[in-house]
């Protein structure tokens with residue numbers, strides 16, 4: 354049966370959730386599933402915002418038909434062509450052959466690439482800031498290129514102050530009846546998932562997020578409707594503030610996240626000793642992760658959150674231990690910057706890890722190495738304690754702003 358909600362007068366959520374999918378983009382674990390949101394406005398004209406992933410297509414089509422209740426579909430606005438939102442476009446066009454497909458030049462280029470050029474021949478190519486009246490509802494299209502695809506369009510509905518924000522302000526996590534962030538406790542894991550989504554999916558495009566947010570400044574926005582996760586209404590300042598911080602690569606928290614790789618426990622032991630020493634220097638709420646155990650998307654998320662990052666890894670076949678290489682490469686591609694960092698290597702006969710970690714971090718912008726990399730031979734010994742104390746002193750001093 355259809356499953357819809359009216360989220361504002363004559364505006365309906367018509368999406369669906371998938372709790373079975375193991376990994377988003379076949380990469381990112383989804384312990385809480387994912388939602389594919391879509392919206393339908395009923396006015397003198399009707400407008401549908403996006404389609405969904407094929408996994409929830411049947412429910413979505415039933416939802417749309419139920420809300421339309423026999424009315425004609427006038428517009429399908431395509432905010433984003435990524436297949437988890439565009440998979441059902443062809444079926445919508447089959448069912449509603451007179452619908453006008455709204456997008457920009459790039460939307461239609463991608464539509465032709467993914468499907469066929471004929472698809473969406475009833476096209477309405479819109480320009481930046483173009484308006485479209487549905488009756489009482491007035492849509493204005495704002496382009497948000499590379500947030501996080503080139504064709505992305507935000508649509509602002511002026512009468513109700515609703516922003517349809519494509520993937521921006523979205524999150525991993527299926528929906529459980531409550532659609533609005535103010536109906537759940539977002540501090541109970543949801544913001545962590547929103548950060549993990551942002552850092553891994555949108556993180557590379559901080560500059561583009563900033564310019565999209567500048568374009569929206571001064572608009573009357575009372576509700577944000579993203580294509581994934583909860584909708585924002587009373588908590589708007591919270592998510593806007595987070596997005597501003599995340600896209601400026603400003604840490605949310607003064608604190609330490611330590612990432613270590615270890616085969617036989619020696620690097621792990623050195624990492625534990627370091628965290629212990631930091632704790633004794635008054636550092637609280639540290640995070641310590643085994644890079645072979647925790648999926649990189651969670652590590653990236655905490656790297657976005659914390660001000661001080663420590664990387665500890667053994668040398669492996671004259672290279673950096675691969676899970677650590679992957680993490681640092683990933684961070685580099687996502688463009689993380691503006692962190693205080695420290696490096697701890699471990700080797701037995703020919704060192705490579707410490708140098709490689711330093712090299713990868715130096716290639717990122719505004720990464721301040723607090724001390725020269727420390728490099729342990731096979732295992733930490735009491736003779737090495739003074740060096741470890743010096744490293745802990747440097748991190749603690751930096752944290753306390755000395």
Ligand SMILES: Cc1cc2nc3c(=O)[nH]c(=O)nc-3n(C[C@H](O)[C@H](O)[C@H](O)COP(=O)(O)O)c2cc1C
Pocket residue numbers: 614615616617618619620621667668669670671672699700701702703704705730731732
């Ligand atoms: C398969 C393998 C390859 C290694 N390659 C190197 C190497 O190229 N150079 C080196 O100095 N040590 C090498 N090591 C030694 C480790 O870096 C060293 O034992 C380190 O203490 C391991 O730290 P862990 O106990 O945290 O795993 C290698 C170890 C293994 C198991």
